[in-house]
Amino acid sequence: MTLKYELIKESKDSKARLGKITTPHGEIETPVFMPVGTRATVKAMTPEEVKDLGASIILSNTYHLYLKPGHELVKRAGGLHKFMNWDGPILTDSGGFQVFSLGELRKIREEGVDFRSHIDGSKHFISPEKSIEIQNALGSDIMMCFDECVPYPSDYDYTKDSMERTTRWAKRCKDFHEDWDNQALFGIVQGGMYKDLREKSAHDLVEMEFSGYAIGGLSVGEPLELMNEVLDYTVPLLPKDKPRYLMGVGSPDYLFEAVIRGIDMADCVLPTRIARNGTAMTNNGKVVIRNAKYSEDFGPLDSECDCYTCKNYSRAYIRHLFNVDEILALRLTTIHNLYFLIKLMERIRNAIREDRLMSFREEFYKKYGYIED
């Protein structure tokens, strides 16, 4: 197996850890935040810009690229890296989340999932094997097993059946995949909010020996405390010498809580999506830049930020761009939000290195407004 995880340091004041992942397209310092580029682009950004923001790995999506432009086309283009001009590591999601989010448009059975395209309604079928075939064609550095992300809340029996099927699918993904030298494969722990199901899922997947392990089915609407609880008993079941990836988490508090429980990787559309919808994450909390109170605020989005946006543009200007529906508005806020989270993870890594993660978290929460002082 080519993917290498090096555990550099375990935090003294929490379960956080510092590490380094080596992929065929470069190294990743962990804990890391991974920007999402579903359709082979981090929306509104060029790959060069994403790299300049400090991103060391990005996500892309099996389901979306399979529909458009088609994974065979991407393969003919020379693979996803070449196609989109990103030469760093890429992680591809398996399409499992779409199984969860497409609702009415899909039907799950043992063999796989029948989908209807959200684009034109055409019928499609994705199985674990098909998902791997697509991800092989894309050539991502890290592939994900095809899974089902169970909604919250879900009852015990449904969650159990689903989790067991996800485990069987994981086995099929692993058996189908061949080129382990160039592409790693992560298993995804499911089991909803049920401890015994999470334990069973983690146990069975760890036994299969994947390149790394993801925790799926969290951050789907449950309270933060519940996510923390699930992480508390699930993360310790995962091997220390492999990366641990919490899927779909991207608000600062969720990232902190995940990292202090031993998570190494996380991805989320949140920073890029809310950026396009007019919200910035700052050290002093959320800034809904469209609000009237910023119309004459000539200071930066975040006075403590040194990103391109904050160095050069004012809140009043960005608000104006949103008000008149200019493309640059989306770009400027996206640059800031991505930089903010990438930088936050760097600050978190430094705090782990210096054994002061818990105090950094406290300080950050107070300023951000998560806790009142």
Place this chain on the structure above:
RNA sequence: GGAGGAGUACCCAAGUGGCUAAAGGGGACGGACUGUAAAUCCGUUAGCUAAGCUUUCAGUGGUUCAAAUCCACUCUCCUCCA
């Protein structure tokens, strides 16, 4: 001077007797967003002592149990003719 047309809330615009405090857009204001069907979606937008009440559809007066809607006059704007 003559003939015709039009004036509805911040803007555009529907409504031509009661179900209209008034459709729909836009704007403004606020909110949501967490492995992206998202430059998206949702809410508010006459005033108030807000379950209820008060004042609105150019203005004034009238008809009617009831008027943005019907009638009269006035004002303003537009088009055509002289």
